[in-house]
Amino acid sequence: MRIAVGSENPVKREATERATAALNATVAAEGVDSGVSEQPMTDDETREGARTRAERALAAGDYDLGVGLEGGVAPADDALLLTMWAAVTDGDTMGLGGGPRFVLPAEIARRVRDGEELGPVMDDVVGAENVARSEGAAGVLTGDLVDRESALRHALAGALGPFVTDYY
Numbered sequence: 001m002r003i004a005v006g007s008e009n010p011v012k013r014e015a016t017e018r019a020t021a022a023l024n025a026t027v028a029a030e031g032v033d034s035g036v037s038e039q040p041m042t043d044d045e046t047r048e049g050a051r052t053r054a055e056r057a058l059a060a061g062d063y064d065l066g067v068g069l070e071g072g073v074a075p076a077d078d079a080l081l082l083t084m085w086a087a088v089t090d091g092d093t094m095g096l097g098g099g100p101r102f103v104l105p106a107e108i109a110r111r112v113r114d115g116e117e118l119g120p121v122m123d124d125v126v127g128a129e130n131v132a133r134s135e136g137a138a139g140v141l142t143g144d145l146v147d148r149e150s151a152l153r154h155a156l157a158g159a160l161g162p163f164v165t166d167y168y
Contacts, residue, residue: 001025004063006032006053012069015152032056039117040072050087058089065090069152080109082137086155097158099151102141
C-alpha cells in the first residue's frame with residue numbers, strides 16, 4: 001500500500017509512518033497546500049485543512065491513500081484550545097479523526113488571537129527554532145508527556161477507521 005501525507009514536515013511523516021506501520025505501507029511526503037489560513041482558528045477550518053491536504057496528497061501521485069494532518073486552534077468558553085485533525089481518503093471514502101486538545105496559556109492565546117501563528121509564538125516562548133518540527137506546542141505544554149507526533153498519530157489512527165475495519 002502506498003500512502004501520501006500532504007506535508008513535508010518530518011513530524012507529520014513520522015506520525016503517518018507509525019500510525020500505518022501495521023499496514024506494511026510505504027509513506028511519501030507530498031508538499032501540498034492546505035487551502036486554509038496558515039493559522040486555522042476554528043475546528044471547522046482545521047478539519048477543512050486536513051481534508052484538503054488528504055485529497056491533494058492522494059492526487060499528487062499513484063497512491064492508495066492520501067493523509068492530511070492539520071493543527072489549529074479553537075475557541076472554547078474563554079479559552080483557546082490547541083487542536084489537531086486528521087483526514088484519510090482513497091478518493092471515495094473520507095475518514096476523520098481528532099487528536100487531544102490542550103488549553104493554551106493565556107499569554108500564548110492572546111498572541112494567537114492578535115494574529116500571530118502558534119508555531120512562531122512557541123519558538124519565541126521556548127527560545128528555539130522550528131518547535132513545530134519537533135515536540136510541537138503539545139510537547140511544550142505537557143512537559144513532553146504528549147508530543148506533536150503522538151498527538152497527530154492518534155488523530156490519524158481515528159481517521160483510518162473506515163479503512164481498517166468493517167464498521168463504517
